[in-house]
Each structure stands twice: as structure tokens, then as C-alpha cells.
Amino acid sequence: MRTTEHYFTVPLDHFSSAEDPGAETITVFAREYVSAEHTETAAKQLPWLVYLQGGPGGRGNRFMSLGGWSKAAAKDFRILMLDQRGTGLSSPADRNTLPLRGGAEAQARYLEHFRADSIVADAELIRRALGSEPWTIYGQSYGGFIALTYLSFAPEGLREVLITGGLAPLEGTAERVYRETFKRVAARNAEYFGWYPEDRETVDRIVRHLRTIEEFLPGGERLTVERFQMVGSFLGGNTRVDGLHNLLEDAFVDTPRGPRLSDTFLEQVRPHVSRATNPLYALMHESIYAQGPATDWAAWRVLREFPEFSPDAPQILLTGEMIYPWYFDQDNALRPLKEVAELLAAKMDWKPLYDPAQLAANIVPAAAAVYTNDIYVERGLSLATAAAVRNLQAWETADFHHDGIADDGEAIFGRLLGMVRSVRN
Structure with a gap:
């Protein structure tokens, strides 16, 4: 495989200060993975697939070689592995760096900008910076939660959506x-x-x-x-x-x-x-x-x-x-x-993470693997969400648990991609 490192400057607050040239910014890092089977010229013509890591707070995977789902994906895509804001080589947020913000209240206000809505806004800024058409996203676990936020607030940036073990409840406590x-x-x-x-x-x-x-x-x-x-x-x-x-x-x-x-x-x-x-x-x-x-x-x-x-x-x-x-x-x-x-x-005033009306009218092809015995993302709540998102196909299976893509990622990825492509075609 070949890799390329990308650093992007993004607003800390996409929603209140995005148009302010003096607004605070942070760095978001992403690593591009391309199969060596593609020439450099051919690779530049491949569409992008963005992998949204589980978490929250997990940096993007570090591949030593392409295997499992990444091997399958690299046949047809350039893979972009994000270090979601606050993780990995993106501007870090931990016990060492957060005190730079000031006291506890200032640190908490800073972290309010580290949820799925901000991660989606980062991704859209990055997509435009790379000159990409609407791209494919693949969300594992919490990455699936982010994918639902993406479908809610920036569906114009999406070609198709794959989710494994990550259909979040759209409402409730x-x-x-x-x-x-x-x-x-x-x-x-x-x-x-x-x-x-x-x-x-x-x-x-x-x-x-x-x-x-x-x-x-x-x-x-x-x-x-x-x-x-x-x-x-x-x-x-x-x-x-x-x-x-x-x-x-x-x-x-x-x-x-x-x-x-x-x-x-x-x-x-x-x-x-x-x-x-x-x-x-x-x-x-x-x-x-x-x-x-x-x-x-x-x-x-x-x-x-x-x-x-x-x-x-x-x-x-x-x-x-x-x-x-x-x-x-x-x-x-x-x-x-x-x-x-x-x-x-x-905190009493968290912003909405999903738009149920937009999801009910969704036109982006989406497919999700729901694991029957998943102890982290409960199947009943997942299936209720699947039913509430138009154009989303759910594949329920008892053959895997939450880490299914670590067991047979190539087959799971291939099945989900086939599901969304069957709708598109």
C-alpha cells in the first residue's frame, strides 16, 4: 500500500464562528491509504471512502498492511482514515493539553465542540478541500452514530453510507x-x-x-x-x-x-x-x-x-x-x-445530533449490519432506527458480535457495499 498524510485546519466552532476570520482553529489529521495495485495516476481517479472510527475518542486505525475490510475497500476506493478531532495527530485533548484552555469551565466549553456534529462539519470541510464529489462513508460503532448525523445535516456530501454495529437511537434518554x-x-x-x-x-x-x-x-x-x-x-x-x-x-x-x-x-x-x-x-x-x-x-x-x-x-x-x-x-x-x-x-442544553424528518426523507443509499447479540449497540433500538431512516437497508445477523469487521471484515464490507449498489443500480 501507499500512504499520504493530510493535515487540515478547521474551525473549533463550525456553527457560531465559521465566517469569522479570527475565530479559533484546530488541526484535524487524516491518512490516505491506497492499494499498490493501482498506479499513482490511476489512484488519483479513485473515489474516496472515509472510515469513521468507533469511540468516542478513538484515533483512526493504523494499518501495517491492507487486510479485511480495508483490502476489500482499496480495490475500488482511496481510503481516508480520520483522526477525529481531539485524537491521534489531530489537536489533542487530554489531561496535559486541556489546561491550556484555562479552568474546568473553559475546558468543558471547549469539549462541547467535540461531538458528532462537529466531526461531520470537519469531514465536509475536508471533502471540499480534497476536491471530492459526494463520497462514501463507512462507520463502525460510534462511527455509525456519526454517519446518522451526517445523513441528518450534510446528506449532500454523501454518495452512499455503510454502517456496522452503529445504529444509534434517534431519540430518548x-x-x-x-x-x-x-x-x-x-x-x-x-x-x-x-x-x-x-x-x-x-x-x-x-x-x-x-x-x-x-x-x-x-x-x-x-x-x-x-x-x-x-x-x-x-x-x-x-x-x-x-x-x-x-x-x-x-x-x-x-x-x-x-x-x-x-x-x-x-x-x-x-x-x-x-x-x-x-x-x-x-x-x-x-x-x-x-x-x-x-x-x-x-x-x-x-x-x-x-x-x-x-x-x-x-x-x-x-x-x-x-x-x-x-x-x-x-x-x-x-x-x-x-x-x-x-x-x-x-450540561442541560446539548444540541440535537439527528434530524428525524430529514432521515425519514433520506435519499442517500445506506446499509447497516445489525448484530443480534451486540452488547454495546442494542439490536431492538438499532432496528427501530433502521425503520426510521428512508433508503436504509438493515442486515441483521447473529454470526458476529460488535467487532464483526475484525473477524470477517472483507465479507461484511462486500455485502453492505453490494446492498447500497443494488439500490443505486
Whole structure:
């Protein structure tokens, strides 16, 4: 493959100050990937496909080579991989850089411009800068949420839309989402421990151990019961779920002080319980469901309805993607941002992310894979959204989980592209 790096200057606020030449700007980075099968001259004639990464707060994928969905896409497209604003090589937003804005209130106001509506406005500015006709977008997970915002407010920039595991609810509260999510995650726990009953015993042993003996992650942070529960992120995978068993199998080692959690285990746990690489995920996660009223730590409040997920439960369940206030007490990467997170959780006037009337009249061909057992984007809510978007075809499958494109991305991409092309033709 060949790659080209692009840096774009975009307004921080596309909506209030876009015409002001003195308005603040930020940088958005994108990397172009082209298959070496195309000559440089031929590649310039290929249409663009923009990949919208999951998240929020995840930088664009870094490919070592083209494979899976990217190999399939590169046959017919130039792929543009965005580092969505605040991530990767775009102007960063984290505990080190945000204090440059000033105090917590100024930092929170800054982050209000880091949601899907601003990402779409970035993409449209970039499309025009590249001289592209309406282009194809492919949204995975949160990228699918962004795709729906794109269809709502800038459909003129789109040729066709592909979505995997990312049909967001168009209305309703964050609490509604998390009630369904907790149910799905509970069912997935039961399924997993049915496969690996010995892991139920290991999890219980780790919890008992952490309640009585302090263990510390590499870097010095304490591993608490509630942080350990975060390894439930494995449960969202189709084949990745088995990685949880591999993680747990060598949890303990005998020492002169008695059984302790092994260095191998603690090192493997660390990336699953830290937001050091994607702090925006914790800061902005609930806001992706916010249209109007404050989210007010919705997952934390809904947790009380599901006591089996409490870290004090007699036999705990592992959690999924939920964000809780204590993250900002226990994670060194988040601790300086606690007040900012509180302000964002209390914000009462979030702008709409979708235009239901526009989506009901949509003319852009779109196709979406809905995973029946997805623990992150609930299928019932996804199918309701699919029914509300004109010209969107939904393909429901139980063959994959949320990370389906990591398992058979080439086939999934090909199927979705065929669906939108059948409409176009």
C-alpha cells in the first residue's frame, strides 16, 4: 500500500464562528491509504471512502498492511482514515493539553465542540478541500452514530453510507440505552460463564482477593474490584471473548506473602482498565446520547437497578462500556479532568445530533449490519432506527458480535457495499 498524510485546519466552532476570520482553529489529521495495485495516476481517479472510527475518542486505525475490510475497500476506493478531532495527530485533548484552555469551565466549553456534529462539519470541510464529489462513508460503532448525523445535516456530501454495529437511537434518554445495555451484558456474562465455569470461580477468587489485599497495576494505580470488572470489555467480541479466558488462566502466582496476582495478569489487565490512550471516551461517552437534557451520569444511576453489577455484589458480573464517576478518582489519566467531567454530565442544553424528518426523507443509499447479540449497540433500538431512516437497508445477523469487521471484515464490507449498489443500480 501507499500512504499520504493530510493535515487540515478547521474551525473549533463550525456553527457560531465559521465566517469569522479570527475565530479559533484546530488541526484535524487524516491518512490516505491506497492499494499498490493501482498506479499513482490511476489512484488519483479513485473515489474516496472515509472510515469513521468507533469511540468516542478513538484515533483512526493504523494499518501495517491492507487486510479485511480495508483490502476489500482499496480495490475500488482511496481510503481516508480520520483522526477525529481531539485524537491521534489531530489537536489533542487530554489531561496535559486541556489546561491550556484555562479552568474546568473553559475546558468543558471547549469539549462541547467535540461531538458528532462537529466531526461531520470537519469531514465536509475536508471533502471540499480534497476536491471530492459526494463520497462514501463507512462507520463502525460510534462511527455509525456519526454517519446518522451526517445523513441528518450534510446528506449532500454523501454518495452512499455503510454502517456496522452503529445504529444509534434517534431519540430518548441515555438511561433508556443503558437499561438495555445492562440486560445484554448480563446475558453475555451468563453465556460466557456457561462456556467457562472454571472462570466463574477464578473471577470470584480475584474479587475476594482484591477486597482484602491491595494489588497495584504497573504504574502504581490500585486495581480495585470495580476496575477489574472492566475486563468485561472482552465480552463484546465474537472470537475476542475467548481472550478473557486466556487472561484469567494465570491470574495468581504463589509468593512468600501468599497467593498474589501475577505480573503477567496485571500487565495484561492494565490497557483494559485505563483510559490513558483515549480519555475522550470517558469524558464524552454519555454525551453521544445527549440531545437536550443532562445525562447526569446515566449509567451510574441505572446501575442501581442492576445490583448484580455492583462491586459489592456477592457474585459480581463483568461490565461493558459504561462510564462511572469513580473513573475520575481511580485513573491517573482522568483524575485531573474530574471537574470537567462533572460539568459535562450536568450540561442541560446539548444540541440535537439527528434530524428525524430529514432521515425519514433520506435519499442517500445506506446499509447497516445489525448484530443480534451486540452488547454495546442494542439490536431492538438499532432496528427501530433502521425503520426510521428512508433508503436504509438493515442486515441483521447473529454470526458476529460488535467487532464483526475484525473477524470477517472483507465479507461484511462486500455485502453492505453490494446492498447500497443494488439500490443505486
